[in-house]
Amino acid sequence: MEQEQLKEKIVALLPEAEFMTNKQYLDVIVPANKLHAFVTSLKETNDLKFDYLFCLSGVDWPNYFTVVYHITSSEYGHSIVVKVKTDGRENPEVPSLFDIYATAEFHEREVYDLLGVKFTNHPDLRRIFLEDTWVGYPLRKDYKDEINIIER
Amino acid sequence: MGYQKYDLAPLTHSIDQFLYSHLSSTWAFLAEMTLIGVVFLIFYAVIGLYLVLAERKVCAFMQNRIGPNRVGWFGVIQTIADLFKLLLKELITIRKADKLLFNIAPFIVIIASFLGIAAIPFAMGLHAIDFNIGIFYIMAVSSVGVVGILIAGWSSNNKYSLIGAMRSGAQIVSYELSVGLSLLVIVIYSGTLQLSTLVESQADAWWIIKGHIPAILAFFVFVTAGTAETNRGPFDLAEAESELTAGFHTEYSGIKFAFFFLAEYMNMFLVASVAATVFLGGWMPLHIPGMEGFNNAMDFIPPIVWYFGKTAFVIFLMMWIKWTFPRLRIDQLLNLEWKYLLPINLVNIVVVALIVLMGWYIK
Amino acid sequence: MSEEKKVIVELDENPEYIINMGPQHPSTHGVLRFEVSLQGETVKYLIPHCGYIHRGIEKMCESLTYPQIIHLTDRLDYLSAHMNNEAVSLCVEKALDIEVPERVKYIRSILSELNRIASHQLWWCAFGMDLGGLTCFFYGLRDREKILDIFEESCGSRLLHSFVVPGGLMHDVHPNFKQSIRDFIKYFRKLLPEYDTLLTGNVIFQNRTRDLGIMSKETAINYGITGPSGRASGFACDVRKVEPYSAYPYIDFKEILYTEGDTFHRYKARMDEMWESMVILEKLLDKMPDGNDYTAKMKPVIKLPEGEYFQRVETARGELGVYIVSDGNKTPYRLKLRTPNFSNLFVMNKLTAGYKIADLVAISGSLDLVIPDIDR
């Protein structure tokens, strides 16, 4: 499916979605409170069927975090990038998608571990790589570790 | 018969008489016991160590490798060096382990395998004790080893060890049946439990030839079940290094570990010896009825060579099996015993009884 | 003495029999820990604990230039180092809009397929060893050596090549390149049937793996199980077909798909992939253009234009995604590596529950986990 057609379908699903032009995939920026319903409909709409979440990453921006979902359809082969911006850096919260994509549960734990984005409703939000007593979130730009990180 | 020129009984009798004529009967008895004990201990150690080397060489050749080749010419003293290394290692005692049982277990295992050797006739007139229930005795003492394994697994206070020990218990207790029943086939044929007369009864031809199909079947069942009883691959579930790290001897170190290790190889030697004695004629040379010239030629090879040759053949077979097959799962292992080996054995015994009754075997 | 007795009493109060498989355990193939709750021999549930060798590669990448990142990607899935290098390079080239020479594309794909075979060979060794067939280990390594020699001849290293750089290759391949690969294919075609005789046909092996750890297609998609493990369940996830890259669009090849999704078919998928990879190699070698151009024109300092770039590559274990967020500097603002093993690991609990502990080893072996790829 072409990006334009995809865009039309998505506007029908979520009118307030913002789009970003990207050579490769169609970027959709979704408000956090609408994310869960939107992705559910992405997966369940018959001619979309975005059923395979192949990448979930968090990005640390100066004023907020984005969580980026790369979703594709194993049946039709079209892909989409869904982005969610958090509300500031203090207490970033994004709804969890573990009940839509099982793999999201663990990717979300990774994002929580390294960036500190909290996923609401997540069944088991623990650190995945670092030990539970670790202080701070290493992938944040303002993370300081004078012993282990050598600035270049 | 030509092989009788190698009869070692006069030699052993002369030693016996020498001792009794020079010492009082009590001291002579003690001296004789000590002598036999020391001979067996050395024999045990040498055989055990060289079986380890043989196994390493065999598996190396099967895997396109050379194997041990650094210590001594072609690695011949590699395992002796290993033994010294193990002797020098620290005996780690496990906190919260049951100390008495933990320390006693390796000895039970090694004594069980040690006891069995006593009844094996190595050559004509060369055996420590000639029981009239020899086969029964070997089976009885070799199954004591499982107690040691269970104790070792239990007392180590390690979860892996416990699983390994329990697996081993289930496995050895069930495979005991197949071992016994497959030996029973030859017992029915020969009508004796005494190992020396069993060997004598194969003077015209070995039981595996005389007893044709049931004996061949029983031989393979015995080798399979014997491999399982010694906890060797593909039945090495008690150790199962990819699942249980080292199974029941995970927590053992130094010479106690070496005891388990040696006992495994000695058990293998014992199983191979029994298989060679019962099915392949023990020290009896290869005789084909009606071919006198051939039989006489065979008689020139001393019985002890025949015995070790046959044992080595069975040991090689067991090693070949171990280094080819993947490991079974515990339920498949028990399935193999209860659904395959045991029914085959039972049918086999009925068939043998019929054959013996009708005289359908080569006499 | 009294202390010891107390402990025995305490044990009874804990009805769960939990064993820790790992961090040092022969069948986890690295520092991974499975917290396994057992009932007798049966697995009740399993919790994977990872992170023992987390090195923070993503964080390190943020302070390295793009050519420097390449050598870190070697150390993700060290058995498919070439594909990892290729993924980052392709992503950078995509961002810069550089078209690499045709010949480079072919060489990259040829090396990828070689690396895939080498990786599957090592997996075969390890899988055989997991099941207790130690001899497999040496046969597999013996044949893998031939591939490593080809790599050493051309790239200079055997395992961690760092051979692909943004814009092309580090240097040209060795003049013997084509011939040595053709020799290898001839050699390996003869020996691969031996693998089947030794292990695949074996009745013990069949019983150990058939109908074990069945993964449905839905589960595979839902958990994001890619690579041969996913394809054994019928999930057509081969990136070489879905989003063709390098020289894969130029040739025609078969995607190995099974629908059974049990351990045996995960095994079979990989074995078939080795055969298919050899076919691909021959096709690529036939079509590979002559010449000696091995790199496109690149600026000495690579600066990516502002934006976000994503590249998917099929490694030996599944789909590797590289997500670069650039702010126009010579270092990436954020570099996310979507590694296949990270997703593949977490299906373990679903697959193993209710099976025996020996099956756990077989299932984890069939998923072909490489721990540095999980931990990054």
Next chain:
Amino acid sequence: MKSIFDYIAGIFKGVWSLLKGMTITGKYFIRLDKIVTQKYPENRKKLKMYDRFKGELIMPHDANNFHKCNGCGICEMNCPNGSIEVISDKIITSEGKSKRIIGTHIYHLSMCTFCGLCVKSCPSNALAFSQEFEHAVFDRNKLTKVLNNPGSSLVKDLAE
């Protein structure tokens, strides 16, 4: 009746598959010419690494103790792990210009990942990889090496 037949057929099929596997190991057991083990320290004389093998970083010097490094420091910049340190000196040439030359080129073998970026990026081809692969030493300090020989100088100086 069929089940009994299947049972017996299963046994024979299973045993046959096992025997087929045993032929493979049995074949290699007698084929001693297929052994692949190399006896390493003994075959050191014969052992030849591939030309491109990345053993360790060296700076080739010619017979008159000249090298090509002008101390620009690009290799240091390109090294991802900081395993190269270039300490350059300033000298005054005969024409009175100040000129940068290499003082010491320090290479930390213990940190090197053999990515080859230094060799690739060197503008004057002063660096190369040797075929040396026996890196083991008893003292970690020995892994820090100075690549330019004492008393060596830039090959261009000869031309001037």
